[in-house]
Amino acid sequence: MAEVLVLVDHVDGDVRKSTAELLTAAARLGEPSAVFVGAGAQGAAEFLGRYGAAKVYAVESSDVTEHLVAPVAEVLAQLVERTSPAAVLLPSTNDGKEIAARLAIKTSSGLVTDAVDVTPAEGGGVQTVQSVFAGSYTVTSVVRQGSPVVTLKPNSVPVQEAPAAAAVEAVEAQVSEAAKAARITGRKEKAASGRPSLTEAAIVVSGGRGTAGDFSPVEAFADSLGAAVGASRAAVDAGWYPHSAQVGQTGVSVSPQLYVAAGISGAIQHRAGMQTSKTIVAVNKDPEAPIFELVDYGVVGDLFTVLPQATQEIQARKG
Numbered sequence: 001m002a003e004v005l006v007l008v009d010h011v012d013g014d015v016r017k018s019t020a021e022l023l024t025a026a027a028r029l030g031e032p033s034a035v036f037v038g039a040g041a042q043g044a045a046e047f048l049g050r051y052g053a054a055k056v057y058a059v060e061s062s063d064v065t066e067h068l069v070a071p072v073a074e075v076l077a078q079l080v081e082r083t084s085p086a087a088v089l090l091p092s093t094n095d096g097k098e099i100a101a102r103l104a105i106k107t108s109s110g111l112v113t114d115a116v117d118v119t120p121a122e123g124g125g126v127q128t129v130q131s132v133f134a135g136s137y138t139v140t141s142v143v144r145q146g147s148p149v150v151t152l153k154p155n156s157v158p159v160q161e162a163p164a165a166a167a168v169e170a171v172e173a174q175v176s177e178a179a180k181a182a183r184i185t186g187r188k189e190k191a192a193s194g195r196p197s198l199t200e201a202a203i204v205v206s207g208g209r210g211t212a213g214d215f216s217p218v219e220a221f222a223d224s225l226g227a228a229v230g231a232s233r234a235a236v237d238a239g240w241y242p243h244s245a246q247v248g249q250t251g252v253s254v255s256p257q258l259y260v261a262a263g264i265s266g267a268i269q270h271r272a273g274m275q276t277s278k279t280i281v282a283v284n285k286d287p288e289a290p291i292f293e294l295v296d297y298g299v300v301g302d303l304f305t306v307l308p309q310a311t312q313e314i315q316a317r318k319g
Contacts, residue, residue: 002030002086003055005079005147007072007099008048009091013040015047017200018154022089023051025118025157029126030086033057034166035079037072038065041168049166051159056166061173063180069095070179073102078174080107085147087126089118092151092253093199100149109146116156116255116276126150131276153276154200155255198228198245203258204274206230206247210263210284210303213240217307218262224314230254230274232264248273262303266291283307 004026009016019034026032034053036044041058048056057079064071076088076099088103090096092114104111110125117129125144132139143150198204205227207218215229222229231241233248247254249272259277264270266282266289274280275294282291283299283306292298299306 003033003083004030005057005076005083005085005088006032006034006053007076007088007090007096008034008036008044009093009096010036010038010040010044013038013043015044016091016197017159018091018152019048020051020159021154021157022091022152023048023053024160024162025152026087026089027052027160027162028119032164033083033085035059035076035171037075045166045168049164050161052162052164053166054164056168057171058168059171059173061175063175064173066184067175067180068182068184069099070102070182071173071175073099073106074175074179075171075173076103077106079171080109080147087118087143087148087150090149090151092153096151100151104146104149107146107149109149110143111149112141112143113151114253115150115152118150118152118157133272153253153255155202155257155278156276195222196226196228198230198247198252199254201228201254202256203227203260204230204247204254204256204277205260205262206232206264206274207235207241207262207303208232208264208270209234209238211235211240213238214304215241217304217311221260221262221307221311221314224311224318225258227258227260228256232270233267261291261295262307264291265289266293 006022023032032052033055034048035057037059112128115128121127121142126148130139205222230247231245236246248270253273255276261282280295281297282295
């Protein structure tokens with residue numbers, strides 16, 4: 001069975017849930033092998049093995065870790081040449097998509113980004129599914145050129161455990177001088193919010209123009225659900241919430257199990273970033289708001305009335 005390389009998505013050795021999804025998807029195509037860049041591969045091996053990684057290629061060279069994404073693409077290209085994998089799967093992060101593009105060029109392979117599903121293609125290769133044009137269309141593609149390179153959106157594939165050996169193997173990185181042109185000169189830990197990461201959260205609650213700058217009911221409701229907090233472009237542009245929380249075409253794309261839009265009209269820019277969510281709920285006092293065209297459940301009402309009541313009910317049921 002051919003290997004399928006999976007680039008591990010982690011922060012200082014703490015492996016993200018998206019990696020478990022990538023390994024689950026990889027098992028459909030062949031034998032998953034994880035590629036861990038940075039320190040901590042040995043500590044992460046147990047987690048990676050739980051979800052099917054037969055091998056863990058550990059890349060710890062400072063030539064890779066102390067630079068931007070170009071060295072990672074070169075290391076992956078070397079592994080592709082060495083293992084001839086059935087596919088290479090990466091997370092659909094900004095870095096992941098740039099690495100994927102560079103890797104596809106280096107290996108003369110087909111590339112698909114932001115896939116929401118991946119399966120073996122009839123006749124060989126990899127079949128992917130994408131949700132495009134703000135979720136208005138579903139596109140099925142087949143990649144047969146080279147070792148197909150695919151980036152997968154978080155929360156797209158249900159995680160399945162499949163215990164494997166996860167044998168750690170150190171990889172000697174051969175990195176060109178050109179790839180080391182951009183060096184990382186400093187890192188600063190992001191302040192902890194106590195909430196899950198927006199791109200990985202199973203539940204996201206977002207606020208928009210209807211908050212009038214007061215996100216307290218949105219945050220309280222999100223905290224009662226253990227959810228991440230997002231914001232529309234209008235709210236971010238007004239300075240009401242950080243840009244890092246913006247959900248939409250020019251912000252973050254999310255695909256949680258539950259998405260709650262509070263005080264968001266539902267402009268196409270916002271819909272492009274959340275329309276693949278499994279269940280969508282909207283709270284808006286305008287019954288004609290475009291957001292109601294795509295929701296599973298809609299509440300016509302003032303978010304300052306609806307959200308506190310919902311929060312109180314959830315807390316009461318927890319108690």
